Amino acid sequence: MRINTYIKDRGPFDIIGDIHGCYKELSILLKELGYHKKNGSYMHPKGRKLISLGDLNDRGPENLKTINLIINMVENNNALYVYGNHCNKFYRYLLGRKVQITHGLEGTVKEYNELTWEEKENFKNKYINFYEKQSHYWILDEGDLIVVHGGIKQSLVGRDDPRTHKFCLYGDITGRKDEEGHPIRRDWAKEYTGRAMIVYGHTPILKPIWINNTLDIDLGCVFGGKLGALCYPEKKIITVDSTRPEDEAQLIRMKSKYQELTKSN
Structure with a gap:
């Protein structure tokens, strides 16, 4: 199914990185951003809109709850969403x-299989119908902003x-893996020269860093890092600490990636 990747929406937006079932941190971050909870969803009193960069599920403790919230916000015109590789796999x-x-x-x-048969059918149909209306990237603000996983x-x-x-x-995968079995990717952001700001996630990093008008906002919440959001167009970054146990190996990789980008930037 082909999707028109252009949306006539100029914001303002709050662009949030990979959630991975960290519903508690998502709720805290939404409140920090000024969203109010109403009827099981969230909305911003000043009309700001959340943008989720995908990977709502996997690894975290409340995956279906996170998915249901984002679907609810999108359907109530309080959010936009691009799907990630984990979303695609679950689909x-x-x-x-x-x-x-x-x-x-x-x-x-496991969470899905704990539902009743009727609940499973309802959730499956809702998720599939929702997913098929979404895109792998959106172009917003008359071409000045691109959001992608x-x-x-x-x-x-x-x-x-x-x-x-x-x-x-x-991302720009090479087909090769490092000694720990992780995919090796080319750093496409270093070569980017476009006028549009690109905000993305997928690769967890210790701290957000701007590279050629691009920003990785995946701060590894599910690994014990942070859940972060970029406020657009203000370019203000808001983060909340993870309540998840620290994954030492992943945090070391995140720090190494940050240091690598800092040196080359």
Whole structure:
């Protein structure tokens, strides 16, 4: 299904990184950003709109609750959403396709299987219908802002094809892995020269850092880092601390990635 990636919305926005089932931190961050809870959803009294950069589920403790909240906010015109690779994998699972239940998906599937048959059918239909109306990236504010999960090269902006779709979900992957088995990615942001601000997630980093008008806002909440949001157009960053146990190995990788980018920036 092809989606028009342009949305005639100029903001203001609050762009939030990977949530991964951290519903508690999401609720705290929304309150910090000034959103008010109403009828099980959140809205901003000044008309600001949340943008989720995907990966709502997997690894965290409240995956379905997080998904339901974002769906509710989008359907009530209080949020926008681009799907991430974890969202895509769960979508394929619900379609009945064969996927590996790893990398945190097992927790999401466990929550799903604890529902009654009727609840499972309702949730499955709701999620599939919602997902199929969304995009792998959105172009906003008359082309001045692009939001995406894994990143997007300048040459791919405006395109909707399998290569662009894969890049938006996974970043610029090389097909190789490091000694710990993690995918090795090219740093596309270093070569970006476009006028549009690109805000993305996917690769957890210790602190947000601007590179050529791009910003990675995934601060590794599910690994014990932070959940962060970029306020647009103000370019103000708001974070809340994770309540999750610290994953020492992941936090070391996040620090290393930050130091690498700081040196080269």
